Amino acid sequence: MRGRNGFWALAFHTLFVIFVLAPIAVVCLIAFTPESYLAMPTNGFSLRWFEALLDNRDFVTSFQTSLMLGLLSASAAALVAIPASIAIVRYRFPGRLFLLTLCMSPLMIPSIVLGVAFLRYLSQIGLGSTMPGLILSHVIIILPFILRTVMNSFGSLDPALDNAAASLGSSPWTTFRRVTFPLIVPGVVSGWILAFITSFDEVTMTIFIASPGLTTLPVRLMLYIEDSIDPLVAAVSAVLIALAVLTMLIIDRLFGLDKILIGNIDSDKNS
Amino acid sequence: MSDTLDFRRIPWSPFLLALPAVVVFFGFLLAPLLSTAILSLQAFSLYTGIQNVYNLANYIEIFSDNYFFEIFARTARIAVLTTVLAIVVGAPEAYILMRMRAPWRGLFLLVALGPLLISVVSRTLGWALLFGSNGLINETLMALGLVESPVALMYTEFAVVIALTHVLMPFMIISVMVTLQRLNPQIENASLSLGASGFTTLRRVVIPQMVPGILAGSIIVFAMAASAFATPQIIGGRRLKVIATLVYDEFLYSLNWPLGAALAMLLFAAVIGVTVGCNALAERYFARIYR
């Protein structure tokens, strides 16, 4: 019975697609305006606002900061999350549930609360307005994503694999390196990507801990928009959108976006 | 030759594995939160800053001032409306996506979920451009002769709700699709074979089974809408404050950190309360069926 959407369903779907794409399309169109104010590019397309963007040191540096921050914090989070997920999945020990709840809790805590908390705490311990401070705060909020995907890929492993490897004479470390790790790599990679994107796009918490000298791109954009909305911010957003589309296509090729976000949709091929 | 069993018999290995996470989360999550909770109890004066006096004055001020009440009420209203809208749009769309054929489903899943990868700021900017007094919506309305002069859309609760729905919609779709995906595809056929019409099947078989997903999605959307910052800040501006933007102002403009901390703590408590409460209710309700 799949694939039988009636007329009304398709009409609803069309409206939905317009709703989703409209704001994104508007941003991309206005970015190409030849005018000096917010207007649809009715008199031809122009790249002047993209050129202005390249000349804007602030945006370029904060873009680099965002990239760096995303790379470092996602990798650091992976290094912390992988052993933690092994402990949670493979062992039963007192405090296990507490550890799991603790590591997943940032998903439940409003980012604004974390921003407020880090603002004072980081400067109290001397990490205010520093890259390590930013990385640590980002590790906290992105760790749940990696932990979850890695735990899921552990969960789908056959527990007999370990014993099979051991019966063949493999030491625990060798078993991890040769058997377990290769099997959880997809989980680690997809978790890392989700974590990177989350870190790269984070604005609510970061706006509290960033300083004029050390700002991420979304925060810079946010602060700029608070002042004024002009085609330059549309150009910045258009670039961000293009990057997101690119990432999306790559993820979709590698894993399937639906699999990362929803789980395996097509696993239910049941006549 | 050592084997896995030996490895597992070492009692401290899980603790060793978990150590980095424990250190990071105690040092950089629990400690800052605790320090904020303490900060919210401290007194503040414009001349001397934060004082070492601890009382509930900030909380009392918040609860006794109508200004704060209004902002709390507005935040709740926006969060509820956003959740309702996300259900009304997201749940049917998830069902429609699930029923699509191979190439279309993949394509429209990208359309529906892809926006998650785009910065909230950029997506909200799109709505700001649409809602502006010379934005696309107003221009269209005027071109059609429906209105004489631009309608004020920016800085309204309506606009904030629409933009927030757009931003949070993917979470609803994901969580409904997760439940739909677990649904046995033969169940709809079973209902049809028993003589039920397509509509009856939808009403009595499909929708009841979507409820857990809708509920889970609603909890996520409500929590995120209630604590959203970027979207209300851009669309609502200074004129239409919600708790999150108020906290931001207290910290970065009024510099009354203790009051800001108290507001943040209240928001935190409210979000956790609603989330945990709803989860518990839902679990009690569904435990009967889905143990």
Add this chain to the structure above:
Amino acid sequence: MTRSNAATNTGHAYLELASLTKRYGQITVVDSLTLDVRKGEFLSLLGPSGCGKTTTLQMIGGFVEPTSGNIRLQDRDLVRTPPSKRGLGMVFQSYALFPHMTAAQNVAYGLEVRRVGRAECEERVARALDLVGLAKFGDRYPRRMSGGQQQRVALARALVIEPSILLLDEPLSNLDASLREEMQVELRRIQQVTGTTTILVTHDQNEAMALSDRIVVMRAGQVEQIGRPEQVYEHPQTDFVAQFLGKTNLVSASVRTVNGVKEIVIGDQSFACDTALPEGPVRIAIRPEKMRLASSGIPGIVKNRVFQGTLWLLEITSEHGTILVQQPNVGTPPPRIGSACHLDLDGRDIHTFGTGV
């Protein structure tokens, strides 16, 4: 009783499949299948995995649209009837119980959508649950029931609407061996009590033979043979059927006529046989239980012997290839591995298929 009735009743068809065909792109999954189902009979579709059994059943149920061909139920055109109007009962392989409804609510569903009055509905639900032996389980949710119980709820749910035909898609395949046998007996009993025309899809030959009035053996989307279980078993028309239903020995032989009587020659042994085939080489099939060890006959060497409780299964190496022999366990053990022996058989137990190698 129903069994003999239905089997001998050659009256006109109740359900009629005419040149039913289903293609997915280039692949033909069901290939002009023609089949008559009689009223009250228990019919099995039997065949290897992927031969199109489920597709056929789903076309009858209305969940797969035929590419061409016709389905008629008592001269009513089913192809153009939506599934909800066909009035057939279906038990799905996965049961497809509604997880948010109790067993009784599941069973009541079909009656409710038919707007059956409350009192009657309750009474019929109770009767249906009683029929499948679940009278006390009406308030349970499916997740809290065992596989066998869920399966019986699915059966009750399909039966309570008094369907003109009951369609069963491998309903027992998810059950363990002993429960499966128990449910086979139940299924047969319930079918005989209600007299509902039933089509069962299965790839288990024993299940098909135990339950059915007639068996339809399918292969690659086509009907290979239709007949009563013992007919199909004893007189397979193709070597596929012979091999698919039980163990069988396929041997090359030849036909010759001696004094006007046809004989089958295997090596230097000949057996009188009543065959219509002309003289020349043939392929023959002999069931292992129809072979016996004797003092003379086809020579061979015992290669292996397996004890199966009531039977001994012997593998004999001969110049015609490995031959399987089943011998009842009467207390004396069969010859040891490696010892020489002779095989004898009755020419009437030989099946021949066309001219062969």
